[in-house]
Amino acid sequence: MAHLNEQPAWQKLSDIADAIKFEHMRDWFNNDPKRAEKYTVEAAGITLDYSKNRINQEVMESLFELAEQCNVAEKCSAMFSGEQINFTEHRAVLHTALRNFSGKPVMVDGKDVMPEVLATQAKMKAFVASILQGEHKGYTGKPITDVVSIGIGGSFLGPKIMSEALKPYWQKDVKVHFVANVDGSHIQDVLAQRDPEQTLILMSSKSFSTQETLQNTITAKQWFLANGGSETDIAKHFMAVSSNIKAATEFGMAEENIFPMWDWVGGRYSLWSAIGLPLALAIGWDNFEALLKGAFSMDEHFQNAPAEQNLPMIMALIGLWYRNFFNAQSYVLLPYYHYLRGFPAYVQQLDMESNGKQVAGDEAVEYETGPIVWGSEGTNGQHSFHQLIHQSHTLIPADFMLPLKVPNQDNTHHAMLASNCFAQSQALMQGQSHKEIAEALKDKGLKQDELEVLATHKTMPGNKPSNTLLFEQLDPHTLGALVAMYEHKVFVQGAIWGVNSYDQWGVELGKVLGNQILDKIQEAEEAPNFDASTNQLITRFVDSLK
The missing domain is CATH 1.10.1390 (Phosphoglucose isomerase, C-terminal domain)
Structure with a gap:
């Protein structure tokens, strides 16, 4: 197979990029009243408007050709069917099996993994019910009121950020707290405000030896024993998500309170597994299952929708377009929804840990791969880093996100939020020319040379690309679909670049x-x-x- 940058579609895209670099999106909108309609797709409760991108039909067709020449569809099929696409560790990549509601088997090394997945989910469901209904008692007979979830990386970020995003769905009687930092100040602060008689410690580590996670768990054990608990009481207050049952039981945990992890689920994709237990405890099992079903709906869309209607495919190809043909080193995520403020950090790990690689197959690549991912919640950024996006020479593609409805909606607040979201994407695309600004300033009483200087400083070139993602509301189902969409976007880009997106x-x-x-x-x-x-x-x- 030819190297990526020798593919015919790659060469064609390079020529197109040179040809359109001086064309402006503003003119494309003026010349095509149906541009927005043409470049809008919907799936799984998410609407993607990608019309404010430096793309035309020739660009998109060439990007689809590139995906075809790189066998993305075949690689997608290999992932979902359990082949060892994580070739450096000889592992399948099957986080999708954890949200498989098709009723069909998923085979790994000749064995259907679905019975074990479903059994684990049943065990999780029963455990969540026992905690939320007050049936699981602490060593003094009191119900559990607080869960301290200890992890690192994907074992921490996924449950924490998704629980923040789904705060309107939190259960009333149990609060979940997250600790990852090995800085002792964090664990000490969290434990200082808990009652050991009513606190459950949930430790997530596949090996049960991850340095930060193990030390925080040992500190929690010392706190528990120093505040009335005994070694035999540990079984009621400590549990683990781990493959190392021996180490967990030696720690004092009851074997029935140890949940499995599988080699075919990477940490940054583990939200859907028992790693998601703290999230399920925070929002309840029905809502956690809705999250899984939302991801499954995006899985189905990704596998079955044609490329020109496929959300993850389109987002991946546009991102690659900027990374490889416009030298865009980063892209920014801008959720216009307070509860989704942590989402950029989640995608940051997902994307940068997956595709921040320099080798394709067995050779060093000659092109750029994973971008720098960053961002923060909407309107806050407008008063800080948006300035650079608007007026610097650096091209930074943006993903804007907005729910159309929010809990306890105040129409004034939400209208202001939406107007800011839409105005920012419009300003990035449209910009403001020197001539337009000079015209607006001519009645301000400025001398001509002052007017010229000020107009020069206020000029914004525009032509800065963005996607806008809308959803009716950010419920568990939609959030599951949103996360899965970004997972598959990362997969497509890794498949085209030829990197192994699943080692680190x-x-x-x-x-x-x-x-x-x-x-x-x-x-x-x-x-x-x-x-x-x-x-x-x-x-x-x-x-x-x-």
């Missing part, structure tokens, strides 16, 4: 070196033997502890 060797290196340095810090009496800078830093830190 850069993350693993940091873990290994962190453990090595921790050993040196704790051994103190032995001189560190790393590079001169790291040795100096370790020595300075060790000396500060004396």
